[in-house]
Amino acid sequence: WIMTFLQYIVLVVFIAIGFFLGTFGWAQIIGSIRTRQNHFIIPILVWVVILGAATFAVWKWLNAYFIAYLIGIGISFFIMIGQKNIE
Secondary structure, three states, rough: OOOOOHHHHHHHHHHHHHHHHHHHHHHHHHHHHOOEEEHHHHHHHHHHHHHHHHHHHHHHHHHHHHHHHHHHHHHHHHHHHHHHOOO
């Protein structure tokens, strides 16, 4: 199983897409849970839907790169969990 250079680039792009999408999404979700301002559930629901829809789309239509996307989103999740000040 040999990957071409272009496949490696696409793999890195999907990791980056998952990372950046996850960074914004997880920051909003975790920040909303930590601060618990008025209507804190709204951003949680919005970002859960966005992350869920993006994950479903990658799984359904770009299945070959699904694991790369999950790696990116997982890395961003652990980075956001480790952050002290998310607001």
